[in-house]
Amino acid sequence: MTWQMLLSLGTVLAVLATLACSRIAPDVILVGALAFLMVVGVLTPAEALSGFSNPGVMTIATLYVVAAGLKETGAIQWLAHRLLGQPQRLRQAQLRVLLPASGLSAFMNNTTVVAMFIPAVQEWAGRLRLPPSKLLLPLSFAAILGGTCTLIGTSTNLVVDGLLQSEMNTHLAMFELAWVGVPLLIVGGGFLYLFADRLLPNRQGALEQLETAREYAVEVSVLEKGPLVGKTIAEAGLRNLSHGYLAEIERHDHLLTAVPPDTELQAGDVLIFIGAPECARELRGIHGLRPAGGDVRKLDIAHHRRCLVEAVIGPDFAGLNQSVRESRFRSRYQAVILSISRHGKRLPGKLGDISFQVGDTLLLETAQDFVDQYRYRKDFLLVSALNDSTPPDFRKAPLALGILASMVLASASGWLSILEAALLAGGAMLATRCVPASKARRYVDLSVLIVIGASFALGAAMTKTGAASQIAQWLMFRDDLAPWLALALVYLMTVIFTELITNNAAAVLMFPIAIAMAEQLGVSYMPFTVAIMFAASASFMTPLGYQTNLMVLGPGGYRFLDYVRLGAPLSLIVGTTAVVLVPVVWPF
Structure with missing residues (x-):
C-alpha cells in the first residue's frame, strides 16, 4: 500500500468517526478533509474541487428554488388540505397521509413536503381526535419511500447520477428508478398501513400535551x-x-x-x-x-396577543449540551421558553437547569420577527402551525404546481436534461414572483451543497490512490463471491453509513467502492450504483439518519425505540426487495 492510499483511508476513517461522534458541523469536517488531501498532494486543486461543478450538485441547488416557490405559494398546503379529507377511522387517516406525501416527494424535496405536512397533520389530527404519533412517523417514512421513485425525488439520487455522468459518462432517465422505487413504495407503504398502528405508541406531541395540561x-x-x-x-x-x-x-x-x-x-x-x-x-x-x-x-397556545412558536432543536444549535441558563437563550434569541418536551414528554423541574439536546421541542413565546429571522437558519427546525409570519399567496399555488409539472414533463420526455429543466423551472418561479429572489436565495441550503461537493473529493482520493479497490478486495471475502451477495454487502454498508453520517456523504463514499467491486467481479456497475441510491435513502431506524425523521421527533412525541420498532422491519423489507429487484432491472 502506498502512502497516498494509507493517507486517503486514514482521512476517510477520520471523517466517518468525526461525523458520527462529534457535534462539529458536517460541512466543516468535509471541507477540512478536502483541504488536507489537496495540501498534502493526494489531489490536485481541480480534482479536489470538481464536486462543486458536478451536474448533480448544481441540479440540487436549482431545485431548492423550485421548492421555495412551492412552499411560498402554499402549493403543498393547498394540496394537503384537499387530499387529507375527513376520514372516520385511523386506518383511513393513515392512508390519506401516506398517498399524498409519497406522491409529492417523488417530484420535490421530501424535507419541504414533510415540513409543510406537519402543521397540517397536527391540526387535522386534533380536529379528528386522532393521535399524531400514529401519523407523523409514517409521514416521514412515506416521504422517504416516495423520493426513491424518480431521479429528482431525493438529493442522493441526483448526486449518484452526477457521479455516473462525470465518472462513467452515462446517466439515468427521470422515471427509470420507478421500476424498483414503485414496488418499494407499495411494499413499504403496505407495511406502514398494516402495522404502523400496532407498532407505534398512542402518544401526544408537544403541542397536544400543552393543550391537555x-x-x-x-x-x-x-x-x-x-x-x-x-x-x-x-x-x-x-x-x-x-x-x-x-x-x-x-x-x-x-x-x-x-x-x-x-x-x-x-x-x-x-x-x-x-x-x-x-x-x-x-x-x-x-x-x-x-x-x-x-x-x-x-401556556395557553390559543392566546392571540402572543406569538407562540414550536421549534425542534437541530444539530447546529449553538447551545447543545448547555443548560438554558448557560446558553443565555433569552438574550441570544429574544424568546422565552415556555416548555421543553423530550421524547414526547414535557420535562419537569426548573427550566433554567435543563440541558439542551438534539431533537428537544421548545415552545417559545417571542416576537413575530423571530420566525422571519430563524426559519432559514439551522439552529431550529420550525414545525409549528405558527412558523410563517406571512400567509402564503394561495392564488399562485396552481401556477407553481404547473411549473413543477412542466419541469417533470420536459425532463421525462427527453426534451431537456434534468439540470436544464430545473434551471428553467427555477427561473419561472422567480419570473412569476412565486418566490422573491431574496427569499429564494435564503432557501438554498449551502451547508448541504458544501457537504456534497466536498464529499466528491474523498471519493476522488479513494479512486485515484486505489483505496476503493483495496476496500472492495476486503469486502470480497471469497474469490467466487456471488454478485447478488456482493450487491447485498454494498447495500448493507451504505445503510450503515447513512445511519451514522449524512446520506449524501454515504453515497459518495460508497460509489468508488461499488465500482471497484463490479470491476473485480467482472460484472456491470449499474446494479451496484443503483443499490447505493436506494440504500442511502433507506434511513428508518434513527431520528438523526434523515432530516425528516428528526423533524417529526418532537411533534409526534416519539422516543428512540419508536424508530427502531417501526424502522427496523421496514428497513429489512425495503432492503430485501431492493436487492432482489435491482439486478432484474439492471442485470449484472
Missing part, C-alpha cells in the same frame, strides 16, 4: 418577614386552591418536588403552581406572596 405555570415567592414564613403549606391555605395546585418549590437552588402539606415555608421560597387562568388571581389574594421576578408564564 393546565393552562398556567405561575411562580410566586414567599416574602421575607411576611405572614407565611414558618407556616406549613396547609396552614398557609395553599393546599386546596380552587384553580390550581402547588407543583414544586425552589429553595436555595434546590428543587423540591411532590411537596407534602406539612412542609414549612421559608423566606425566599419560590412556589410553582400549575393551574387555570384564575389561579394567578387566586394567588394574588394571598397575603405574603408576590410574583417571582414578575414573570407569569402563560
